[in-house]
Structures are given as C-alpha cells and as structure tokens.
Amino acid sequence: MSFESLLFQAVNGFASASGLFLVAAGLSIIFGVTRIVNMAHGSFYMLGLYLAVTLAPRLGEVFGDALGFWGAILGAALITAALGALVEVLLLRRIYAAPELYQLLATFALLLILSDATLALWGPEDILGPRAPGLTGTVELLGRQLPDSDIFLALIGPIVLIVLHIVLTRTRFGRLVRAATQDREMVAALGINEAVLFTAVFALGTGIAGFGGALQMAREPANLALDLSVLGDAFVVVVIGGLGSIRGAYLAALLVAEVKALCTALGIVEVAGFTFNMSRLTLVAEFLVMAVVLVVRPHGLFGRPLPPAARRGDMEAPLAPLGQRGRFLVLAALALFAAVPLFGLVSSYAPVLALDMVIAALFAASLHLLMGPGGLASFGHAAYFGLGAYGTAYAATVLGLPTPLALGVGIITASAGAVLFGWFCVRLEGVYFAMLTLAFAQIVWSIAHQWEEVTGGSNGLFGVWPDAPFDSAGGLYLAALAVTVLGLVLLRRLVFAPLGLALRAARDSRLRAEASGIAVEKVRWLAFAVAGTLCGAAGGLFAFAKGSISPEAISVGRSIDGLVMVLLGGVHSLMGPLLGAGGLTLLQDMVMRESPFWRGLLGLLILALVLAFPSGLAGGLRRVRSTP
Amino acid sequence: MNVSTPVLEISALTKHYGGVRALDGVSFAIAPGELLALIGPNGAGKSTCFNIVNGQLRPDAGEVRLKGRDITGLAPRRIARLGVGRTFQVASVFGSMTVRENVQMALIAARGQVFRLWAPAHRMAREEALALLQQTGMAAQAERPAATLAYGDVKRLELSMALAGDPGLLLMDEPTAGMSGEERQAMIALVRSLTRARDLAVLFTEHAMDVVFGHADRVVVLARGRLIANGSVEEVRNDPAVRAAYLGGVTPAASEAP
Numbered sequence: 001m002s003f004e005s006l007l008f009q010a011v012n013g014f015a016s017a018s019g020l021f022l023v024a025a026g027l028s029i030i031f032g033v034t035r036i037v038n039m040a041h042g043s044f045y046m047l048g049l050y051l052a053v054t055l056a057p058r059l060g061e062v063f064g065d066a067l068g069f070w071g072a073i074l075g076a077a078l079i080t081a082a083l084g085a086l087v088e089v090l091l092l093r094r095i096y097a098a099p100e101l102y103q104l105l106a107t108f109a110l111l112l113i114l115s116d117a118t119l120a121l122w123g124p125e126d127i128l129g130p131r132a133p134g135l136t137g138t139v140e141l142l143g144r145q146l147p148d149s150d151i152f153l154a155l156i157g158p159i160v161l162i163v164l165h166i167v168l169t170r171t172r173f174g175r176l177v178r179a180a181t182q183d184r185e186m187v188a189a190l191g192i193n194e195a196v197l198f199t200a201v202f203a204l205g206t207g208i209a210g211f212g213g214a215l216q217m218a219r220e221p222a223n224l225a226l227d228l229s230v231l232g233d234a235f236v237v238v239v240i241g242g243l244g245s246i247r248g249a250y251l252a253a254l255l256v257a258e259v260k261a262l263c264t265a266l267g268i269v270e271v272a273g274f275t276f277n278m279s280r281l282t283l284v285a286e287f288l289v290m291a292v293v294l295v296v297r298p299h300g301l302f303g304r305p306l307p308p309a310a311r312r313g314d315m316e317a318p319l320a321p322l323g324q325r326g327r328f329l330v331l332a333a334l335a336l337f338a339a340v341p342l343f344g345l346v347s348s349y350a351p352v353l354a355l356d357m358v359i360a361a362l363f364a365a366s367l368h369l370l371m372g373p374g375g376l377a378s379f380g381h382a383a384y385f386g387l388g389a390y391g392t393a394y395a396a397t398v399l400g401l402p403t404p405l406a407l408g409v410g411i412i413t414a415s416a417g418a419v420l421f422g423w424f425c426v427r428l429e430g431v432y433f434a435m436l437t438l439a440f441a442q443i444v445w446s447i448a449h450q451w452e453e454v455t456g457g458s459n460g461l462f463g464v465w466p467d468a469p470f471d472s473a474g475g476l477y478l479a480a481l482a483v484t485v486l487g488l489v490l491l492r493r494l495v496f497a498p499l500g501l502a503l504r505a506a507r508d509s510r511l512r513a514e515a516s517g518i519a520v521e522k523v524r525w526l527a528f529a530v531a532g533t534l535c536g537a538a539g540g541l542f543a544f545a546k547g548s549i550s551p552e553a554i555s556v557g558r559s560i561d562g563l564v565m566v567l568l569g570g571v572h573s574l575m576g577p578l579l580g581a582g583g584l585t586l587l588q589d590m591v592m593r594e595s596p597f598w599r600g601l602l603g604l605l606i607l608a609l610v611l612a613f614p615s616g617l618a619g620g621l622r623r624v625r626s627t628p
Numbered sequence: 629m630n631v632s633t634p635v636l637e638i639s640a641l642t643k644h645y646g647g648v649r650a651l652d653g654v655s656f657a658i659a660p661g662e663l664l665a666l667i668g669p670n671g672a673g674k675s676t677c678f679n680i681v682n683g684q685l686r687p688d689a690g691e692v693r694l695k696g697r698d699i700t701g702l703a704p705r706r707i708a709r710l711g712v713g714r715t716f717q718v719a720s721v722f723g724s725m726t727v728r729e730n731v732q733m734a735l736i737a738a739r740g741q742v743f744r745l746w747a748p749a750h751r752m753a754r755e756e757a758l759a760l761l762q763q764t765g766m767a768a769q770a771e772r773p774a775a776t777l778a779y780g781d782v783k784r785l786e787l788s789m790a791l792a793g794d795p796g797l798l799l800m801d802e803p804t805a806g807m808s809g810e811e812r813q814a815m816i817a818l819v820r821s822l823t824r825a826r827d828l829a830v831l832f833t834e835h836a837m838d839v840v841f842g843h844a845d846r847v848v849v850l851a852r853g854r855l856i857a858n859g860s861v862e863e864v865r866n867d868p869a870v871r872a873a874y875l876g877g878v879t880p881a882a883s884e885a886p
Contacts, residue, residue: 316724317724317773318724318725318726318729318773319724321750490745493745493746493748494745494746496748496749496750497744497745497746497747497748497749498733498736498741498742498743498744498747498749498752499742499743499744500749501725501729501732501733501736501749502733502736502737502742504722504724504725505722505725505733507724508721508722508723508724508725509720509721509722509723511716512716512720512721512722512786512789513722513737514703514705514708515682515704515705515713515714515716515790516705516708516733516734516737516738516789516792516793517705517706517708517709517737517738517793518705518733518737518742519705519742520705522743523742523743526743
C-alpha cells in the first residue's frame with residue numbers, strides 16, 4: 001500500500017462522510033426539537049434517491065442533461081421535504097405525548113409502509129441514475145485520478161454543515177429551533193406556534209435526508225435495502241457524535257467513513273504469517289470506533305445526557321404469582337400444545353403452525369424480559385435470534401454435529417453475542433438503547449450477508465435437518481416445546497427472583513436503585529445476556545424448523561415482529577407476550593403471507609395500534625373496560 | 629457531643645462550575661447519633677455538597693471520609709453499600725412493587741444477594757422488611773402497591789428503605805418537602821427517635837426552619853459556597869453573619885410579605 005492510495009481512500013472517505021452526515025444531521029435536528037427518533041429517516045434518504053433517478057431523465061429531456069440532473073436533485077429534496085411535512089401533520093402530531101416506545105414503533109411502521117410503497121411504485125429491480133454532467137472527469141492528485149464527483153461530494157458535507165450552522169445561529173427559525181432543543185416547554189410557554197415549528201423542522205430534516213439520497217445518484221443505484229442500511233449507519237453516527245449535535249454528526253460521520261476507507265486502503269495485510277483482508281473488516285471497524293467512543297463518552301462526542309424521561313402511561317400493578325385458576329389454565333394450554341402431534345393425523349399443517357407459534361413464544365418472551373421488567377425496548381433482538389440460528393445451522397451442516405449439540409452451539413453463539421453487545425447497550429437507556437440495539441442487529445445482519453465462507457452469503461445455509469428422533473414433524477415439535485417451556489420457566493423464575501426484582505427496581509427508579517446499592521448496569525447486562533441466550537435457542541429451533549437460514553429471516557423485520565408480539569399481548573403481563581406471539585403468528589400465516597405487501601400491512605397494523613391506544617395497549621384496554 | 633471518630637468528615641471540599649465557585653473549602657464532621665442540618669439560602673451550595681457526599685458529583689478538591697475511610701468520588705451504589713442510606717427531595721420508590729417488596733428489595737441489595745436468578749425473592753428478608761415497616765409506622769400498608777400511596781407515606785417508605793442496610797449515616801435531602809405541617813413534625817420526630825435508637829448520624833438539608841430549629845442537634849450554614857456558621861441551634865440563630873446571609877439588606881418585615 002502506498003501513500004497515494006491512502007490519500008485516494010481518504011478523499012473517498014470524505015465523500016462517504018458527506019452522505020452519512022446528511023442523514024445523521026436530519027435525524028439529530030428532528031430529535032432535538034420533537035424528541036422523536038425517526039426510524040423512517042433512512043426511507044426518506046431512499047426516496048430521495050428513487051425520486052432523483054426518476055426525475056433526472058425526464059427533466060433532462062426538457063431542460064438538457066445538466067439542468068435535468070441538478071434539477072432532479074433539488075426536486076427530490078423538495079418532494080421528500082413536502083412528504084415529511086405531510087407525515088408530521090398526519091401522524092407525528094398525534095403521538096408527541098405517547099410513550100417513547102410507541103413513537104419509535106409508529107415511525108418504524110412508517111418505514112415499513114414507505115418500503116412497500118417504493119416496491120409498489122418502482123418495482124424490485126435496482127435503478128441506475130445518470131452520471132453527473134460536468135463532473136465526469138477526474139483530477140490528478142499525486143499520480144492518482146480522483147473522480148470529480150467524489151471531490152464534489154466530499155465538499156457537500158462541510159458546505160451543508162456551514163449552511164446549517166448559519167441558519168441555526170443567524171435566523172429567527174434557527175433561534176427557535178435551538179431554543180426548542182434546549183427547553184421545549186419554555187418555547188411553548190412563550191407563545192411560539194409549536195405546531196408550525198415542528199412541521200418545519202421535520203420537513204427540513206427529511207428534506208436534508210432526501211437531498212443526501214439524491215446526491216448519491218451518480219454513485220450507487222437506487223435499491224430497496226437502502227432504507228435500513230442507511231438507518232443503521234446513521235444511528236451509529238448519531239450515537240458516536242451525540243444525539244442533537246450537528247457538528248458531532250459531521251465529526252462522527254467523518255470518523256466512521258475514514259476508518260472504513262482506511263480498512264479498504266490497507267487491503268490484504270500480512271501479520272505474523274497470517275493474511276487478513278482488511279477491507280472485509282470495515283463493519284468491525286465501525287463497531288470498534290463506536291465502542292471506544294462509548295466507553296470514553298457514554299453520550300457521544302458532543303452529546304449531553306438526556307434528562308430522565310418522565311414516566312408516561314400508568315404504573316403497572318405489582319406482579320403476582322399465578323393463582324389456582326391461572327395454574328389450571330397454564331396446565332390446560334400446555335396439555336393442548338403437547339397434544340398437537342395428535343391433531344397432525346387430521347391436519348398435517350397443525351404441527352407446522354404450532355411449531356412456529358412455540359418458537360415465536362420463546363422469542364417474544366425473551367424480548368419481554370428486557371421490555372417489560374427491564375423497561376428497555378430493544379429494536380435489535382433479531383441479532384441473537386440470528387446468531388442462534390446461524391450457529392446451529394453451521395454446527396449441524398458444516399461441522400455435522402448431532403441435533404442437540406448443534407442447538408447448544410447456536411445457544412452459546414447467541415449468548416456470546418449478547419454478552420458482548422449487551423455490555424455496550426446497557427450503558428444507555430431509552431432511545432439511545434433502541435438505536436444501539438438496532439445498529440448491532442444491522443451489523444449481525446451484514447456479517448451474515450457478507451461472510452460467505454461461513455454464512456453462505458445472501459443464500460444462507462441449507463439442509464439444516466435434525467437427526468432422529470427429531471426428524472419427524474412431531475419429534476421436532478415436541479423437542480421445541482420442551483425447550484420453550486424450559487425457557488419460559490426460567491424466565492418466570494428469574495422475574496420473581498432477586499435479579500428480576502432488581503431489574504424492575506432499576507426501571508421504576510434508577511436513582512433509588514443506585515442509592516440502595518444495586519449495580520444497575522450489571523443487573524441489566526445479566527438480563528440482556530439471559531434474554532439473548534434464550535432468543536438464540538428460539539433461533540436455533542427456527543433453523544431446524546425451516547431447514548435453512550438466510551439473512552432475510554434475521555432482518556430488522558424480525559426484531560419488529562417481536563416488539564409487536566409483546567405489545568399486542570401487553571408489556572405489563574408475563575403471559576401477554578405468549579398470547580401476542582400466538583396471535584401475530586396466526587395473523588401472519590393466514591392474512592399477510594397472501595400479499596407481497598405484507599410488510600406494509602404490518603406497518604398499517606402497528607400504526608392502527610399506536611393511534612388507537614396512544615397510552616399503550618394495556619392502558620387502553622383498561623380505559624375501555626372502565627368506561628362501559 | 630460524642631468525641632469518638634466522626635461518622636462523616638468532609639474537609640476543604642471545593643467545586644467549580646465554570647467561573648462560579650459552588651463550594652469553596654467547606655469542612656465539617658458529624659458524630660454518631662447526631663442530627664445535623666445543612667442550611668443556606670438558594671444557591672449556597674447545599675445540593676452540591678450533598679451530592680458530593682453521596683457520590684453523584686466529584687469534587688475538584690477536598691476529601692470525604694466515612695468512618696475514617698476515604699470515599700471521595702466513589703459511585704453512589706458503592707457508597708450505599710458502605711453503610712450510607714439516603715432519601716431524596718422528591719421521594720422515589722419502586723412504584724410497581726408492593727410496600728413490602730420495596731423494603732425487601734433494599735434488604736436484598738444491602739446483603740449483596742441481587743444476582744440470584746432462581747430463589748423466589750418474596751421469601752427473602754420478609755420478616756426483617758416487616759420489622760422495618762413497623763418502625764416507620766408503615767406496617768399496615770405492607771401489601772399495598774407503592775404507586776397508590778399518599779405522598780407522606782411514600783416518604784416514610786423511602787425512609788424504611790434507606791434504613792435497610794443498617795446504615796451508620798443517613799443523608800436526607802429535604803426530608804419534609806411536600807408535606808403538610810402536621811406530617812412534617814411527625815416525620816422529623818420519627819427521624820429523631822431513629823437516630824437515638826440506632827445511634828444513627830443524619831445529615832439533612834431543609835428549607836423549613838421550624839424543622840431545623842426545633843429538632844437539629846447542630847446546624848451548618850453555607851452561603852455562596854462558603855461555610856459561614858457551624859454550631860448549636862442557639863448559636864446559629866443569633867449569628868449576625870447568618871442573618872445577613874439570609875436577609876441581605878432587606879428588613880425582616882419586608883421579606884415576609886408575599
């Protein structure tokens with residue numbers, strides 16, 4: 001590797017940093033004022049790119065190539081901004097007072113809907129945009145040819161940073177935004193029209209994201225995976241830079257992009273006789289940067305600790321062990337599920353569906369440990385599901401281990417992942433926790449996607465079939481039922497044990513818990529590890545149930561399924577997640593698989609839930625009951 | 629006053645915020661069984677001093693010693709485990725648990741049994757929890773969810789929890805804030821009897837002067853980050869520096885007008 005190639009990659013790093021910064025900056029501004037983390041932010045970036053590649057040729061026909069190209073970028077930014085304003089007025093306005101988790105879910109539902117809308121409008125194929133007119137040449141720098149367009153992109157980031165800075169410090173709008181970021185109540189009390197301010201800020205943020213997407217027209221094709229991959233990157237950037245800080249976002253974007261560029265520049269490196277391909281380590285590098293920053297500054301480079309969010313919604317009732325009637329019902333349900341293989345004689349589909357439900361139950365219950373007693377909404381529980389599934393599949397196919405051992409390997413893999421990622425996640429709370437868990441899940445997904453030798457890349461691993469006696473539908477089902485029941489018993493004991501009590505204590509009042517001598521972070525870390533381990537068991541069973549595992553099955557959609565299951569059943573009840581898991585599995589099986597747009601349908605279902613019960617489903621039901 | 633080693637000894641505590649000296653070389657000590665009030669006008673540095681003692685803030689200079697041991701800059705939970713109980717200005721308890729479970733949780737934490745995953749917590753430290761609730765007059769409400777308690781009872785529950793580790797020192801940030809006059813007197817009388825029964829030292833901040841002058845053994849007065857008085861209730865009451873700090877140039881009659 002030469003100095004020149006390093007420099008070349010450094011310029012490339014600046015170009016990528018601009019793209020990252022534009023998304024992260026919008027996210028930060030919106031959060032600063034509205035206190036909402038916009039999960040759909042990557043979707044606006046993706047829409048910006050789709051709009052630009054569509055507009056450019058059409059405008060080009062009328063106004064000529066150059067005007068068409070730049071006009072398309074501007075047009076795409078304006079249309080995404082207008083769409084953002086529309087979304088704010090129609091959706092966000094209704095949920096500003098809702099609990100954080102519901103705000104995250106609502107914007108995530110928006111992501112699902114926008115994703116399917118894009119699929120419906122533009123189809124599944126990637127779309128290439130035209131090259132930038134006037135920027136097709138190269139500049140010679142130290143003997144290397146640097147594309148003009150990269151240099152242009154490298155400059156855009158700092159330019160937007162400066163423009164934003166001027167807007168925020170010199171204009172009335174900017175002063176209002178900064179005032180609202182510091183003290184929202186005060187701005188409202190001063191008689192500022194908050195509604196207009198919020199709409200404008202959301203439009204500005206989404207417009208910048210759309211602009212960032214449109215600028216990529218000459219660099220990468222428009223594709224449907226962009227929304228989530230950009231969102232994951234933006235979360236990492238925002239966590240590093242500090243939520244709400246614009247310069248933090250730029251610095252963090254630069255840091256991440258340059259470290260990635262450096263890995264690419266280093267290429268294949270030989271250390272002590274081993275050869276590493278550093279360019280494959282870009283994901284790990286991003287992770288390491290974040291790790292170092294979070295250890296030194298838990299709220300990011302320029303972030304400040306958020307004031308503890310006031311508890312919204314009702315305080316839950318004390319958990320009580322099951323009474324006689326409850327025990328009877330549980331035993332009856334268990335007997336029913338154990339008898340499912342008998343129904344198989346009548347309908348061969350019954351055990352298959354029941355297996356899905358049993359696996360979903362373990363998945364949802366493990367997530368509920370964090371969400372319910374822990375009060376920590378994980379948006380990346382799919383990571384541990386995936387680690388369990390891939391660990392099991394690899395052990396069963398490549399290593400040829402017997403079924404129980406293979407499942408054991410999967411569980412250990414998930415457990416190790418949860419211990420590692422959990423150490424970082426439990427340092428944060430609220431939206432930061434949600435973002436970091438999602439970012440880790442994106443990293444696991446990307447590794448599954450890219451590490452072809454082990455994971456089989458986008459095709460995944462095939463032929464993951466259990467050996468006898470688990471090779472019949474009934475055999476595997478009963479084994480899965482046994483594992484799930486074991487896991488559920490463990491979770492239940494844990495919730496009523498000192499650790500579970502401490503977990504609830506830290507959720508109710510972290511201050512009081514610390515003052516009582518409870519090591520809150522350690523308690524949460526252990527709970528995170530337990531949840532990840534049991535989730536890994538669910539993932540391992542899933543691999544055997546389907547006979548294969550692919551990145552598709554462990555995408556963010558899986559994490560969101562878990563959240564919906566827990567919310568459907570009610571966060572405040574230990575049985576809730578089980579009912580929710582059963583309900584959503586049935587619903588997906590019967591209704592949603594029929595449509596290519598089932599993601600969008602799921603999004604609409606989530607939105608309906610959130611808008612109908614903005615104080616939480618459990619609270620909503622209680623309200624319905626109390627007003628006959 | 630007891631002449632044995634002080635329970636708490638703070639020396640030359642200093643803390644700056646930018647150019648402002650929130651705390652400037654403050655030193656005092658508390659003996660076992662002593663009820664010490666820390667008072668001062670708004671912005672005097674009471675909260676800063678309090679938060680350094682309980683570990684939420686790290687001082688720029690100076691030292692905090694607990695029974696002779698240096699605890700400066702330790703995390704709040706470590707200080708708690710060394711036998712320092714505390715209550716907050718806005719009482720804070722575990723709302724989703726019953727009153728009894730709240731105290732059980734505090735006892736389990738004090739005994740270092742938090743990391744048990746299988747044993748049912750409701751059987752642990754049950755009798756001790758009820759005994760503590762008896763002492764604070766909360767036994768009758770043991771099975772109520774803490775979220776449904778009246779505020780005065782939340783404060784009593786918090787006190788029961790603060791006593792769980794059998795601490796030698798109790799830090800109380802405005803123990804009677806938000807309570808009615810009658811409740812205030814009952815609360816401070818309860819704290820007074822506990823200090824006697826357990827040889828417990830209490831450091832408390834307070835705005836209600838009837839509480840301070842009616843019950844404290846000794847009063848420490850801060851103003852603009854400096855210690856301006858440290859003595860008995862009588863001494864402090866008649867100290868001209870204290871009067872000046874509280875009243876400034878305003879006459880008493882004017883300052884009492886609404």
